[in-house]
Amino acid sequence: MLKDITIGQYFPLNSVIHRLDPRVKLLYTFVFIIMIVVANNFVSMLFCVICALSVTLISKIPVKTVVKGLKPILFIIIITSLLQIIYVKTGVPLVSFWKIKITSGGLLEALFMTMRITFLIVMSTMLTYTTSPTSMTNGLDRTFAPLSRLGIDFNIITMIMTIALRFIPTLIDEVDKIISAQKSRGANFESGSIFKRAKMLIPLFVPLLFNATRRAYELAYAMTCRCYNGGKGKTTMNALKFRAGDWTASFLTVAFVAGVIFLNINFGEYNAQFTFNTAV
Amino acid sequence: MALLQTENLSYIYGEGTPFCVTALDKVNIEIEKGEIVAVIGHTGSGKSTLMQLLNGLLKSTAGRVLIDGEDIRSSKAKTLETRFRVGLCFQYPEYQLFENTVYEDIAFGPKNMGLSEEEVDKRVRVAAKYVGIPEYAFKTHPFDLSGGEKRRVAIAGVISMEPEILILDEPTSGLDPRGREQILELIKNYRDRTQKSVVVVSHSMNDVAKIASRVIVMYDSKVLMTGSVQEIFDQSEKLSEIGLSVPQITEVFAKLHAKGLPVSEKIYTTEQAFLEIKRVLKGGGVNA
Structure with a gap:
């Protein structure tokens, strides 16, 4: 889906x-x-x-x-x-x-x-x-x-956009995984009243947000380690x-x-x- | 009749599209009550897919999964019941914690089962004991725990449903030696006390040798061989052909044996190695 x-x-x-x-x-x-x-x-x-x-x-x-x-x-x-x-x-x-x-x-x-x-x-x-x-x-x-x-500084804005696009599939995979894991513990995402279903979003979104934040930090550290400093004056390989x-x-x-x-x-x-x- | 068994189970990802991949091809396995089965195989050999089919998360493309001889897909209620009878703990389960306290998180599964409050409480305490989480830690926020502790809380979250078959997908990956030891210890402990079945997917041959009573080797979406730890690790050549290995200690003893030392080649754990060296030092010969 x-x-x-x-x-x-x-x-x-x-x-x-x-x-x-x-x-x-x-x-x-x-x-x-x-x-x-x-x-x-x-x-x-x-x-x-x-x-x-x-x-x-x-x-x-x-x-x-x-x-x-x-x-x-x-x-x-x-x-x-x-x-x-x-x-x-x-x-x-x-x-x-x-x-x-x-x-x-x-x-x-x-x-x-x-x-x-x-x-x-x-x-x-x-x-x-x-x-x-x-x-x-x-x-x-x-x-x-x-x-x-x-x-x-448009370099930073484009970098943010690239990262956002890059992580869409990763996050989709992650959502799939979390849904499977919570289903294994008997969570029911498909049926029940609207109120019940809304409540079921907590076991989905809390881990998702937590993991996304963790990933963001890790990526930031990795970029810092490779001397990323905003990309000012950056040249490109394929002009x-x-x-x-x-x-x-x-x-x-x-x-x-x-x-x-x-x-x-x-x-x-x-x-x-x-x-x-x-x-x- | 086996507790859980598969009949020509096949699974194809993205069937009908140009990107379709066969993940499982006519797999027949059986899991008996009280055994610890280790499933080994290379990345992409279909292990994880198989695990998700066993508790009804995925719907097989062909073939069936039988629990007590009944198809787990025979009705919606049966599928839901199977989820509770076959507890699946995913790889890196610590990333699925979400509640405010350790206690609440462990209680999530039993609550979904619709158990009474006293029963839920009892199960949480029992499960926490198995994984070695002390009761004073119940009110802690799960995100404040260390990686190994989180992993154990997550495993407790599955154990608390008291599944007849506990499936753990690479439970020791990414942990330090002490964390690994603790997880393996708790798996053994759980089986010994409850006499329930455990299925462990693993990449570590050392772990497999330590705990498994039976090993299933998967290769290229199929079951390549099954047998006892000894039967499997005796075929080290066949294993290395498909990119797997034998436990490190087995390799050491094979080399010692090849050098002409009077030791047995059939050593799979450090405990066995210890006894074997002791025996040889006392002046025995090879008795393999």
Whole structure:
């Protein structure tokens, strides 16, 4: 159950996307997220979706894995869609029962939001799937390097982030182990009243927090022993360089931004009535 | 009929995915009442998986685990009952302590069994005695204890459920010689007084030789051999082939024997070594 968590996972393959400069990936993922929010009609949304799908295909990450990664947000998508269906009252009324009226506008709005959230997540997971934690940190480090002039030591922040990512699987293993151990002593995590189940979290979280703290101290000592002092003025073995692929990606991103803006203006703000009529 | 037995027990991690790994392959073992069984094998040979199957924590991919001839998975109640009858103490159990006092922590298992307060109290005291935790330490916070003491409190937490079979996964790993000695002593003690069965997973051949009445050797997800301490350690070549060894003292005596000294090769513990040297010094020959 806990093994299903794929957030922040890296999927080591050798594709064009994997080889891109992490700064490029970070920045352009951010650009994509902005554009998919800016997209205001079905045509430009479709354009975003096609672009996201192309990136997914080029990255060679199995579609199955990407779909699996969407599981945790299924709940959010369902809730959002339901709210749209219930509250949006534009368009042609389709079904009505009790106090709820379902209209074509509501359905289309729900579809629109689902597309937006789904592909926003798909692109963000693409970033973590194709970028190893080390190169991600490297990229973050370089991207925010100018901040050091403002007196903010970004080296430390990226180090904290790397360590946090690094320890997710370790902690998941640990939770599994503690659950097994407490189950062996007759603890019942699966049934009973809410109150009883909440109480069962104590035997889980106390050891978990204790061990996490212990690990943190051990790691801190180990880093101190190897002369870690905040990483100021640190150089890297694999210096980041802009390569041909990065230029191509930059060009494509500019084209993408232009495309979305063009489609936005050309087809106008999405209007449920209009879209529905043309669809029919 | 054995107290606990497995029938063609198999377990595959991540079945149906490209990452699937066979952890156990058609394992048949039996555990009788009152014996101390040592399970040895290399890292990744399936020992820990087997232990978790024995008390029903994991569900086997194929095959069954039988307690008193009944499948432990036959009903939910049976599985829960098995958890209490087969007490499993994980590796590094001290990291699973969570209560505010030593007493409360030892009482966690018996309380989950739904026992009366007097019964819980009685069991906590008995269990604490087995592991050598004095009653004045009952109110101590478990995190204030030393590593070896924490380990013993954690073991007491399983013993207090009075399982018919006590399973300990590498109970001595990471302890100093004195801590090891204490743990081994308490295992023996527990078996002798209660006549219950104990299963010990271990990497230390010295520990195995000291306490086991029977040894199960696991290799590559299968049971490679089972037998008495002597039967197993006589096959030192077979053991070294799969990356295991014989107790250090056995090696010493094998080398002495090879040098032509009139000592037996079949020495597995320091006590035996002591007696053997005494015998040889008195002027005896090899009588192996």
